[in-house]
Amino acid sequence: MHCHPHHRRRIEKSGFHNVNNYDGNTANVPFNLNDNVDVLAEILSRLDGRTLGLAACVCRLWSVMCRQEAVWEQLCGGKVAKEEKSVVIALGGYRRLYHICVGPVQNRMQDVDEGRRRSIRWGRHEIQLFMSLFSIDYYERLGCGSRGSSLMFLCKAR
Amino acid sequence: MAAYRSEGTAANIWFDPTAKSAEIEVRLAEAGYLGRVADLQQVYRPDERRTVFSPDPQIIQFSDSSTIIHGNNPSDLSGWVDSMLSQISTPAMPPLLSSAPSEDERQQIQSNPFQFCQTSTVQVPSVTYQSQVPQMDLDSGIQLVHLLMTCGESVQRDDTPMAISVIDEMRSILLSNNINTTFGIGKVAGYFIDALTRRLFTSGGGSSSCCCDFFSTVESEILYQNFYEACPYLKFAHFTANQAILEAFDGHDCVHVIDFSLMHGLQWPALIQALALRPGGPPFLRITGIGPPSSDGRDSLREIGLRLADLARSIGVRFAFRGVAANRLDDVKPWMLHVAAGPAAKEVVAVNSVMQLHRLLTDDVDNDATSINSVLGWIHDLKPKIITLVEQEADHNNKNFMDRFTESLFYYSTMFDSLDAGGGNNEQRGLAEVYLQREICNVLCCEGASRTERHEPLTKWRARMSGAGFKTRHLGSNAYKQASMLLTLFSGDGYCVEEIDGCLMLGWHSRPLISASAWRIGDDVRNSNCSTDDNSTLMMNNNNNGGSSTTNSSSSTSSNNNINSN
Secondary structure, eight states: OOOOHHHHHHHHHHOOOEEEOTTSOEEEOOOOGGGOHHHHHHHHTTSOHHHHHHHTTTOHHHHHHHTOHHHHHHHTTSSOOHHHHHHHHHHTOHHHHIIIIIHHHHHHHHHHSTTOOSOOOOOHHHHHHHHHHHHHHHHHHHSTTOOSOGGGGGGSOO | OTHHHHSHHHHHHTTOTTSOHHHHHHHHHHTTEEOOHHHHTTTBOOOSSOOOBOOOTTTOEEOOGGGOOOTTOGGGHHHHHHHHHHHHHSSOOOOSSOOOOOHHHHHHHHHSOOOSSSOTTOOOOOOOOOTTSOHHHHHHHHHHHHHHHHHHHHHHTTOHHHHHHHHHHHHHHHHSTTSOTTSHHHHHHHHHHHHHHHHHHSGGGGSSSOTTOOOOHHHHHHHHHHHHHHSSHHHHHHHHHHHHHHHHTTTOSEEEEEESOOTTOTTHHHHHHHHHTSTTOOOEEEEEEEEOOOSSSOOHHHHHHHHHHHHHHHHTOOEEEEEEEOSSGGGOOGGGGOOOOSTTOOOEEEEEEESOGGGGOOSOOSOTTSHHHHHHHHHHHTOOSEEEEEEEOSOOOOSSHHHHHHHHHHHHHHHHHHHHHSOSOHHHHHHHHHHHHHHHHHHHHOOGGGOOOOOOOHHHHHHHHHHTTEEEEOOHHHHHHHHHHHHHTSSOTTEEEEEETTEEEEEETTEEEEEEEEEEEOSSOOOOOOOOOSHHHHHHTTOOSOOOOOOOOTTSOOOOOEEEEO
């Protein structure tokens, strides 16, 4: 890529991200994450549950972004089949799936294995188990007068 | 009987922690119990939070009931003399001076073992004794165990005064500060003392009506729900059965599940979801749920059916529900289940029984026309693809009271230990214990037709099912993996899953407590007339309109609801 020597000097001096217009004008634009929502989404999708919760408190935009299902879908095991996604949405969505099933299990496993804060890659069996527990949770919420979720055992610390 | 009360000092023996073990041995010997307190430590090894019983027949001797010594029963003089003479001839006479046992004394005891419990198949691992448990607690615990045994023996002999006095002593121990009644042997003993008291004080031993039927249907459901939440046994049962049913339904488009005990229907959401996600798409699912009729005017079966239908509709599974209200399983007639039979029927049937079949057993083992045989017969006639059977792994169906007592003491103490170690809040745990207490009372207090908790171990169920024409269907590694994963999510490290001959057993510290197995029709075809209506075939052919029909079972007022959904 041809870079006019005059522009190069400006890059080295200022350190700003340089927008190179073809008509020769350059503008020094500070890179604002909030203006690049797709980059923000990429970053958020790589966080773990607790950090996402913290990130949701930063500002309104981030709060909206953190509620996106796509972000939580990543946390719950990445890209899944279409049928599975529709079932998860019908039963309450990925955020709830994480909150009810995946998160507590992850926390429990991380208690065992100190220091691993990245999201764990779940296998087929684990996902099936989560789905079963999630469907029970949905069913219990349907019941009028059911006192509490039978999945509370997942939330208890060891 | 009055041996414990006649002297003022004697009454203090049982809960006086400073009483010398020699004096305790004298008292125990008067009750017919030949043992040494020092040796008793081999029996009861208290952990901080565990009650472990080790029925080591070499250490414990319990005199045969025919030679038992009644402390102050003057009418049984000949029996007392006999027992004295037999003791002189047997070398294992307990020394009344507490001293370290010499080597030949040990050998004498070992050479004359007496089976402590008739069913010696209970294998319990020994737990190392931890020295944090104060000595006071240990002695009280040991005393409690042996008082329980004494009381059980007294009840078996119908010696009510002796039993009552032993119960009083046990209560004194529990009330003293020497033992912790919130876990371990203290708690278990409390429940067993309660059950024994009920047995002694209700009229006629409760043969006609059970003294334990003190819960309504709604309350029973609440207890069941708490037991479901507080420990993994029911979840294990449901998940394992669902996995087996899912695998059996592979490739079929029209499936029918018959549930022998619907309760809240907690088993079925997971199956519906799994069927929704199976490769090839969900089938048309029918569930027939059997349950007791509701007393307060609500139709609980129908409500459960509506909830299940709601769930199925949300995730896109074609679903139909039918409820059959019956108090007992043998009140259910096959025609109520509306199973389409015959060569043109495409419907595949699964029968699911979670802790229900044992209620049909009786004391009468030789009679062929018993309830269990007739029910197994009509199950066979339904030609199900799979039958999932989950039962408690215990031998509580003995006619002999003492056998049942010992067995249930081991079984339920293990159960209570696992509850203690598990998660769940105190309320859940407390109600789960009440659920178990009801079972304990039924096992110990009721006789005859009112005793419904007739648990039998898996070996007996295997024989029974084979005799009825069924063959084992192996549960497979997926079920095992799922069960293991489920258990790692529960707090409490002691659970273990075992696979034995294609059946799964869940236990606590290698004592199996619940077994899950699957069965199918054997290859030999029995002569049977399939009694079905022709009307049933109309119903199953994608009838997606809402509607309800009622059928009454013969001996109970009931409604039989049919709920369909897309």
